[in-house]
Amino acid sequence: MTSYVLRRLTTALVMLWVVGTIVFSVLLIVPGDPAELLLTTGGADASTDAVENLRKKMGLDRPVAEQYVSFLADTARFDFGDSLIDGTPISETIALRLPRTLELIAVSMVVALALAIPAGTYAGLNAGKRFDRAASAVNALFTSIPGFVSGTLFIYLFAQVLRILPAGGYVAFAQDPWMHVQMLILPTVTVALHLMTIIFRMTRASVLEMRAHDWVRTGIAKGLRRRQVVRRHILRNALGPVITVVGLQLGILLGSTVLVEFVYNWPGLSGFLVSSVQQRDYPSVRAVILTVAAIFIAINFLVEVAYSLLDPRIRLT
Amino acid sequence: MSKPGHQIPEDFHALRQVEVNMTVKTPEFSPSRRTVLVGLGAGLTAMALPRNASAQSMKTLRYGLSTFPPSLAPWETNGNAANTVKLMIFRGLMGYDQDAKLVPELAESVEQPDAQTLIFKLRANAKFHNGEPVTAEDVIYSFSAIMAPESTAYLKASFQNVDTMEALDDKTLKITLKEPSAVFTQILANYCAGIVWAGSAEDDPIGAGPYTIKSQEKGVYVELERFPDFYDAGQPLSDTIRFIAYADENLRFAALEAGDVDVIEYLPWQQFENVRNSDRLEISATQGPFMLVLFNVAKEGPFADPLVRRAVGYAIKRQDVIDAAFAGNGEPLLGFPNPKGSQFDLSNPDAEWTYDPEKAKAMLAEAGYPNGFDCTLLATSTYGMHQDTASIVQAYLAMVGINATLDLPDWSSRIKAGKEGNYDIAVHGLSGFYNDPDAMWNLLHSGDANYVRSFGFSSERIDGLLEAGRAEIDPAKREAIYKELYQAYYDEVPQVPLNWRTQAHAFDSGSVTGFHCFPGWLNGSTAYVLDESAVS
Secondary structure (H helix, E strand, O other), X not given: OHHHHHHHHHHHHHHHHHHHHHHHHHHHHOOOOHHHHHHOXXXXXXXXHHHHXXXXXXXXXXXXXXXXXXXXXXXXXXXXOEOOOOOOEHHHHHHHHHHHHHHHHHHHHHHHHHHHHHHHHHHHHOOOOHHHHHHHHHHHHHHOOOHHHHHHHHHHHHHHHOOOOOOOOOOOOOOOHHHHHHHHHHHHHHHHHHHHHHHHHHHHHHHHHHHOOHHHHHXXXXXXXXXXXHXXXXXXXXXXXXXXXXXXXXXXXXXXXXXXXXXXXXXXXXXXXXXXXXXXXXXXXXXXXXXHHHHHHHHHHHHHHHHHHHOOOOOOO | OOHHHHHHHHHHHHHHHHHHHHHHHXXXXXXXXXXXXXXHHHHHHHHHHHHHHHHHXXXXXXXXXXXXXXXXXXXXXXXXHHHHHHHHHOOXXXXXXXXXXXXXXXXXXXXXXEOOEEEEEEOOOOEOOOOOEOOHHHHHHHHHHHHOOOOOOOOHHHHOOEEEEEEEEOOEEEEEEOOOOOOHHHHHOOOOOOOOOOOOEOOEOOOOOOXXXXXXXXXXXXXXXXXOXXXXXXXXXXXXXXXXXXXXXXXXXXXXXXXXXXXXXXXXXXXXXHHHHOOOEEEEEEEEEEEEEXXXXXXXXXXXXXXXXXXXHHHOOHHHHHHHHHOOOEEEOOOOOOOOOOOOOOOOHHHOOOXXXXXXXXXXXXXXXXXOEEEEEEOOOOOHHHHHHHHHHHXXXXXXXXXXXXXXXXXXHHHHHHHHXXXXXXXXXXXXXXXXXXXXXXXXXXXXXXXXXXXXXXXXXXXXXXXXXXXXXXXXXXXXXXXXXXXXHHHHOXXXXXXXXXXXXXXXXXXXXXXXXXXXXXXXXXXXXXXXXXXX
């Protein structure tokens, strides 16, 4: 086990190095100069002279090899450096914003699970009946509406017409808990809707499949109560694939909440990544991508460990 | 940024608290239960009252910005949102009053004994946020930093006209210019000309504006707090201004409609009608920046010929650009862009482009292109208005035989292509920063290759007229010079103007008082109005 963990750790480090190097090179290839972009914001006429001076200030006039080596050395010391644009420490910004994205994802996931699993189970058990048909139709509808569209509609309805919820934004929970919750509602619903469609479909299909197995018939035949059959013999087996999908989605959401964050002005990590890319704030872009990559690798690792704990047939060697 | 300024209001509240406690003690002690109760009641009321009063006086104006200020460095230009916030923190020698009239700001008066000398008398009570008085030395420090060789300042080139700076005493400053300048005081009122305390650390510039930064979160908001020692005791009116960034223009408008903010900048053109029809919201708009066509005249080919460029001017129906890209909110611009609010009327129908495709075709034939030609048209996909304008221009050029292929890279690549001359023609939007024809200098005067000018274009005639207009103080003579420039612009065709576009702020008229936007190219300096804006 120890040697396994060591080996995985080494692989993880190599993977992070590869990711970092790829990001570093891609940013070099992408056209655009942070100094020039900053000084021409809004179409201003930046003089060549001012742009050159700012490049020097940002340290972009150093040779690429030197920049690369200092990037590796800093990252190895967990020092992401300062933003090129405003000089603020990048790790602070990430520490501030990552929890918000995680909060959005976690709350949405809980809401989605709480609604979609019972609904999916019920629809699967009563396939072809009225509820199943209605739920599947609604599901198909929401699957085909992307988050930024439903988001815009929600804002129009709840903020502009009914005026019962704020249009977007963020207030820290510590500062104003009630406002925080209000601002969380619409983004959560938007992300959760999308998740629900996936979880609902998966649960329904899985339940439908399990329902047909022999042991279910046996259970009913030997006189078990319906609830017991459903809970012990159908659901427990049906949830395996659902959990795999949920795990996958958690990882995907980390990168894909960006549209929802943008629509609702939710200041999470992906919004920071997008603005950093737009401003060509190289160190910020690298830091965010490395952070996300590290989380991905960690999740994968934990999943493997969890598998081995749950299923003795799987050995980690 | 300015910690000392931050401390003062807290102490102020502490003082008020002391007063409260004293009123509680005031009722005389008496054994009667009734009196005690009355006294307690009075005490509670007294305790409650100031709290209410302070809640009422803590008026926060919430302002929806189009983007989070990338940086608040005082002398760099970092876009309109940054300039707005900067103007609340830093102020210069000159400024604008509520009617957008140029007035002394941190200076109390300015005298001009001769065309090349300016003597500024600084306000006796002007203070920086750390409590230090604003002195002539601080001004010299700030302007020297703007002019320094390693400077990244927006106004570096404009300040090269300064010959000497001399502190006659603590509060008197003499500046001599290399050339007389009709617009130097306008430049001093720019949002990138703020005076900074000479002892400031490089990364913590201390200003003397009406507000200090109370708190901020990168990408989200900046909250400013009234600076109690601002030179104008009656201003600013709002205790707090909270600038909140809404990058999405529709969300920005939704936030205004939902009551999340009181004022927004850059009202999207599609929402003008909604605001006009609203009982609660009001619009304040001006014809601000202008859209135009730029040419690469350095390249061998048709656009090196002014006749072809002039033909382009006749080929485009401007109202269609306004309707398609700006939802009808703009005005056709037929000749030299003389900003709204300029003191001169330069219009001259003989030097203007009206829509006349036949004339355009005839000119193309005369230039040797009777069957038209192919070219590339550069714009950017980053800004919808640039892209839409380019599409209309492309369609109209096709009608006179010029087949343009659209090239729509992102903003960053667009700037690079413009600067390196990788285009035939380009569509762009531009603005000056004061309402005078001289503000066209950066866009027309020859110099280093820059994406705001036609690549490779230089005209001695236009350069000469710009220089003469700037160096002339007499308004009547300046008007004559700029009338000639108006003609030269038509003859030499450094650009083809398309239209003014309407730039609008929207606000909640029920709660906001004293807000309106500045006219023409001063629109970017509208933040001066926030001194007298308040919410109820």
